Amino acid sequence: MTKELGIALLGLGNVGAGVVKLLEDNAAAITARLGARPVVRAIAVATAGKKKRLVEVDPALLSTDLASTVARADVDIVCELIGGEQEARVAVLQAIAAGKHVVTANKALLATHGEEIFAAAEARGVDVYYEAAVCGGIPVIRVLREGLASDRVEWFYGIVNGTSNYILSEMAAHGRAFADVLKEAQQLGYAEADPTLDVSGGDAAHKLAILAMLCFGTTVDAAAIPKDGIDALDPIDFRYAAQFGFVIKPIVLGRDHGGRIELRVHPAMIPDHWMLADVPGAKNALYVHSYALGPSMYYGAGAGMMPTAMSVVSDVIEIARNIAANAGGDRVQRHRSLERKPALPVADVRSRYYLRFSVEDRPGVLGRLTTVLGEHQVSIRQVVQDVPDAGAGESGPVSVVVLTHEAREGDVRAAIDVIAKSVVAPTRVIRVMGPP
Amino acid sequence: MTKELGIALLGLGNVGAGVVKLLEDNAAAITARLGARPVVRAIAVATAGKKKRLVEVDPALLSTDLASTVARADVDIVCELIGGEQEARVAVLQAIAAGKHVVTANKALLATHGEEIFAAAEARGVDVYYEAAVCGGIPVIRVLREGLASDRVEWFYGIVNGTSNYILSEMAAHGRAFADVLKEAQQLGYAEADPTLDVSGGDAAHKLAILAMLCFGTTVDAAAIPKDGIDALDPIDFRYAAQFGFVIKPIVLGRDHGGRIELRVHPAMIPDHWMLADVPGAKNALYVHSYALGPSMYYGAGAGMMPTAMSVVSDVIEIARNIAANAGGDRVQRHRSLERKPALPVADVRSRYYLRFSVEDRPGVLGRLTTVLGEHQVSIRQVVQDVPDAGAGESGPVSVVVLTHEAREGDVRAAIDVIAKSVVAPTRVIRVMGPP
Numbered sequence: 035m036t037k038e039l040g041i042a043l044l045g046l047g048n049v050g051a052g053v054v055k056l057l058e059d060n061a062a063a064i065t066a067r068l069g070a071r072p073v074v075r076a077i078a079v080a081t082a083g084k085k086k087r088l089v090e091v092d093p094a095l096l097s098t099d100l101a102s103t104v105a106r107a108d109v110d111i112v113c114e115l116i117g118g119e120q121e122a123r124v125a126v127l128q129a130i131a132a133g134k135h136v137v138t139a140n141k142a143l144l145a146t147h148g149e150e151i152f153a154a155a156e157a158r159g160v161d162v163y164y165e166a167a168v169c170g171g172i173p174v175i176r177v178l179r180e181g182l183a184s185d186r187v188e189w190f191y192g193i194v195n196g197t198s199n200y201i202l203s204e205m206a207a208h209g210r211a212f213a214d215v216l217k218e219a220q221q222l223g224y225a226e227a228d229p230t231l232d233v234s235g236g237d238a239a240h241k242l243a244i245l246a247m248l249c250f251g252t253t254v255d256a257a258a259i260p261k262d263g264i265d266a267l268d269p270i271d272f273r274y275a276a277q278f279g280f281v282i283k284p285i286v287l288g289r290d291h292g293g294r295i296e297l298r299v300h301p302a303m304i305p306d307h308w309m310l311a312d313v314p315g316a317k318n319a320l321y322v323h324s325y326a327l328g329p330s331m332y333y334g335a336g337a338g339m340m341p342t343a344m345s346v347v348s349d350v351i352e353i354a355r356n357i358a359a360n361a362g363g364d365r366v367q368r369h370r371s372l373e374r375k376p377a378l379p380v381a382d383v384r385s386r387y388y389l390r391f392s393v394e395d396r397p398g399v400l401g402r403l404t405t406v407l408g409e410h411q412v413s414i415r416q417v418v419q420d421v422p423d424a425g426a427g428e429s430g431p432v433s434v435v436v437l438t439h440e441a442r443e444g445d446v447r448a449a450i451d452v453i454a455k456s457v458v459a460p461t462r463v464i465r466v467m468g469p470p
Numbered sequence: 471m472t473k474e475l476g477i478a479l480l481g482l483g484n485v486g487a488g489v490v491k492l493l494e495d496n497a498a499a500i501t502a503r504l505g506a507r508p509v510v511r512a513i514a515v516a517t518a519g520k521k522k523r524l525v526e527v528d529p530a531l532l533s534t535d536l537a538s539t540v541a542r543a544d545v546d547i548v549c550e551l552i553g554g555e556q557e558a559r560v561a562v563l564q565a566i567a568a569g570k571h572v573v574t575a576n577k578a579l580l581a582t583h584g585e586e587i588f589a590a591a592e593a594r595g596v597d598v599y600y601e602a603a604v605c606g607g608i609p610v611i612r613v614l615r616e617g618l619a620s621d622r623v624e625w626f627y628g629i630v631n632g633t634s635n636y637i638l639s640e641m642a643a644h645g646r647a648f649a650d651v652l653k654e655a656q657q658l659g660y661a662e663a664d665p666t667l668d669v670s671g672g673d674a675a676h677k678l679a680i681l682a683m684l685c686f687g688t689t690v691d692a693a694a695i696p697k698d699g700i701d702a703l704d705p706i707d708f709r710y711a712a713q714f715g716f717v718i719k720p721i722v723l724g725r726d727h728g729g730r731i732e733l734r735v736h737p738a739m740i741p742d743h744w745m746l747a748d749v750p751g752a753k754n755a756l757y758v759h760s761y762a763l764g765p766s767m768y769y770g771a772g773a774g775m776m777p778t779a780m781s782v783v784s785d786v787i788e789i790a791r792n793i794a795a796n797a798g799g800d801r802v803q804r805h806r807s808l809e810r811k812p813a814l815p816v817a818d819v820r821s822r823y824y825l826r827f828s829v830e831d832r833p834g835v836l837g838r839l840t841t842v843l844g845e846h847q848v849s850i851r852q853v854v855q856d857v858p859d860a861g862a863g864e865s866g867p868v869s870v871v872v873l874t875h876e877a878r879e880g881d882v883r884a885a886i887d888v889i890a891k892s893v894v895a896p897t898r899v900i901r902v903m904g905p906p
Binding site for chain 1: 503613622748771783
C-alpha cells in the first residue's frame with residue numbers, strides 16, 4: 035500500500051486552486067516521484083459556505099479555523115497561500131510549533147518576518163520552503179541555494195514584478211500613458227484593484243530582500259530599500275529610450291561591494307539587444323553574475339495560477355523526500371549564517387543616468403545645464419534636444435535629454451538640485467544599466 | 471573542530487584544476503554551507519611526475535592508480551573528471567562498489583552506461599550527481615529534477631554544444647566558411663584537435679539522451695538519435711536565413727508525443743527575435759515547455775574550467791548535506807521508474823523546412839519543383855530565387871529556396887528524392903523551428 039502524505043492548504047484562491055488542480059492532474063507522476071501519495075486533508079478558507087470556487091473540493095475539507103487546521107495530526111506539510119503578513123505569520127508559526135513543515139508563496143511575510151520564521155523552524159527541526167515567493171514558477175530559489183551553492187554571487191538584475199513589466203511593455207509598444215494601461219490591466223485582471231504594491235516597487239522590494247538573503251547572506255529591512263515606482267514614467271521617455279537603443283524595464287538590482295550591500299528597485303533603461311530586454315509582458319527573469327559561473331539567466335512565468343502552484347508542489351515533493359530520508363530540518367541550516375550587513379547609501383550608488391530636463395527654449399540654457407553637471411563631476415556622454423514636449427507650442431518648454439557616463443548618485447542629485455531653479459518641471463531621472 | 475569531507479579527484483585537467491581552485495577560492499563560504507571542510511585527499515592522474523599543471527597541488531596527493539584512489543578509506547566522494555567511456559566506467563563502478571558517492575561531468579559515460587551506473591548506485595545506497603554533464607555551469611539538472619519536480623515537461627529546445635554555437639555565430643556574423651572558422655576555433659582552443667564529436671552532433675546527442683531521461687523518464691540509445699552535423703552548412707544559407715528573419719543555431723529537441731519520444735540533433739533556423747536566438751558564442755541555453763509552468767529558459771556558460779567546476783562542487787555540497795542528514799541514496803530513487811520508450815521515427819517528424827535547391831536556370835524548373843512538393847503533401851509558404859550561387863556565372867546553376875509549412879519529414883524526403891534528378895547539387899535541408 036502506498037504511504038500517504040498529509041497536506042493542509044491555507045487559502046483556496048488562485049494559487050490554492052492551482053495546487054489542488056496540479057496534484058490531481060499530475061497525481062500518478064507525483065506519487066511515483068514521492069514514493070507516497072499526497073492527500074489534501076484540510077483547506078482553511080475565509081468563509082466555508084457554498085461559495086463558487088476555482089476548483090471543486092470536498093466541502094468536508096473546508097474550515098475557517100486556521101489554528102486547528104495547521105495543527106491536525108494527519109497533516110505533514112502546511113502550504114500557506116493566504117498572503118498578507120499578520121494572519122499568515124501567526125498561522126506559519128503555529129504550524130512550525132506543531133512540528134509541521136511549511137511551504138509558503140508569501141514574499142511579504144518572508145521579507146518582513148523571515149528571520150523569526152526561519153529561527154523557529156530551525157529550533158523545531160522543520161523545513162520552510164518558498165520557491166513560489168520569488169519569480170513564481172521559475173525555480174530561482176533552488177538555483178541560488180543549490181545550483182550555485184559553490185559559487186559566490188557578485189550581482190544580479192531581476193525583472194520580478196510581472197504587473198510592472200506588463201505595463202511598461204504596453205507603454206513601450208503602443209506609446210500609451212501609464213494611467214491608461216494600468217486601467218486596462220486592472221480590467222483584464224493583470225493588475226490588482228489596489229495596484230500600489232506592484233507599481234510602487236513594494237512587491238519587488240520584498241522579493242529583492244529574499245534574493246539578497248540568499249545571495250549575500252544578509253538580512254534586509256525591505257521597507258528601507260530605495261525604490262522608484264513606474265507611475266512617474268511618461269510616453270516621451272519611452273520614445274527617447276527607443277532613440278538611444280534602450281528599453282525601459284522594471285528592475286531590481288543587488289550587488290555585494292565586499293561588505294556593503296547595494297539594493298535598489300526602479301525602472302531602468304537597458305540595451306534593447308540584451309537578453310533581459312526580451313522578457314515580454316508579465317514574464318519574469320533573473321540575470322545573475324557569479325564568480326565562477328559568470329553570467330547566467332533564468333526566465334519564465336513569474337505569476338499565474340499553475341506556474342505558482344507548480345513551485346509550491348515541487349517544494350512539497352522536496353520536503354516529502356526529506357521526510358522519507360529522515361532529513362527534515364536540513365534545509366534550514368542554509369540560513370544559519372545570516373547577518374545584517376550594512377546597506378550602500380543611495381548617494382554612493384554609481385550608475386549611468388538618463389536625465390530629462392524641461393527648460394525654456396532660450397539661448398544659454400544648455401550651457402548652464404552642462405556646466406552645473408560638470409561642476410558636480412557628472413560627465414556627459416550624449417545630449418539630445420530634438421523631441422518637443424507633447425502639446426508644447428514653438429515657444430513653450432523643450433526637453434533636453436542628457437545621457438551621463440557613470441557617476442555617483444549623490445553628485446547627480448546635487449546637480450539636479452542646483453538646476454531645479456532653471457527648469458519648468460521636475461527633472462526625470464532614469465538609471466541606465468546593462469551588461470558590463 | 472570542523473568535520474572534514476574527503477574528496478578524491480579523478481583527473482587534473484581543466485575541470486579538475488577548476489575544482490581545486492574553486493575549493494580554495496570559496497573555502498570559507500563552502501565550509502560554512504557544508505558544515506564540514508572539504509579536503510582533497512587524492513588525485514588520480516595519467517602521469518604522476520613533475521608535469522606542469524593548471525593548479526599547484528601537493529605532489530603527495532597524486533597517484534596513477536585509479537582503483538586504489540577510489541577505494542581510499544578517507545574518501546567520501548569521488549569526482550570523475552577524466553572523461554571518455556571505458557576507463558571512467560570502471561572507475562565509477564569501483565567507487566560505487568567501495569561505497570563512495572560519485573560526482574561526474576561525463577556525458578558520454580552517462581549517455582552510454584547510465585542505466586548500469588544508476589542501478590549499481592541504488593543497490594549500494596550511494597548518490598551519483600552529474601550537474602556538470604549537461605550545459606556546464608547552468609544548473610539545468612537540478613531545475614528539471616527538483617525545480618520542475620511537480621510538472622510534466624512536454625518539449626524542450628536546447629543549445630548544448632558551445633563549440634558548435636561558437637562556430638555558427640562566427641559564420642553568421644562574418645559570412646565565413648565552416649572550415650575556416652573551425653580552424654581558427656581550434657587555434658584559439660575553443661574546438662578540440664579532433665572536432666568530430668562536437669561538430670557532428672555526437673556530444674549534443676549524449677546530452678540530449680540525459681535530458682530525455684530526466685524529462686521523459688526514458689532510457690535512450692544515444693547512438694540512435696537522428697543527427698545532422700553543422701559541417702554541411704554554407705555561408706549562403708546564413709544569408710538566406712538573415713533575409714527570412716532567422717538565425718541558424720545548433721539545436722537539440724526533445725518532445726513527448728504521449729508515449730513516443732521525439733529526439734533530434736541538428737542545426738535549425740529559428741526566429742531572430744526569439745530569446746534562444748540571442749544565445750551568443752559558446753554559451754548554452756535550455757528552453758523548456760512544461761504543462762504547468764509553460765515556457766521557461768535557463769542560460770549561461772556551457773563549458774569552461776570554472777563554470778564546470780562550479781557545478782561539480784555544488785554537487786559535492788549537496789551530497790555532503792545528504793551525508794550530514796543521513797539521506798545518502800535518496801537521490802538515486804528518481805531513476806527508479808526509467809523505461810525504454812519507443813522513439814518517434816524520423817519519417818514521422820513534423821516540422822517546417824528550408825529547402826535550397828541548386829538548379830539550372832531554365833524555364834519550367836520552378837514549376838517542376840513546386841509540383842513535386844505538392845504531390846508529396848508538402849505545402850509551400852514562400853519561394854525565393856534571388857541570391858545567385860557564389861561564383862556562378864549568369865548561365866550557371868541558381869539557388870531556389872523554399873520555405874514550407876509544417877510537413878511530415880518522410881514526405882519531404884520522398885519529394886527531395888524525386889527532385890534529385892532535376893538538381894545539380896544535393897538539396898540542402900534545414901529545419902525551421904520556433905516558439906509555438
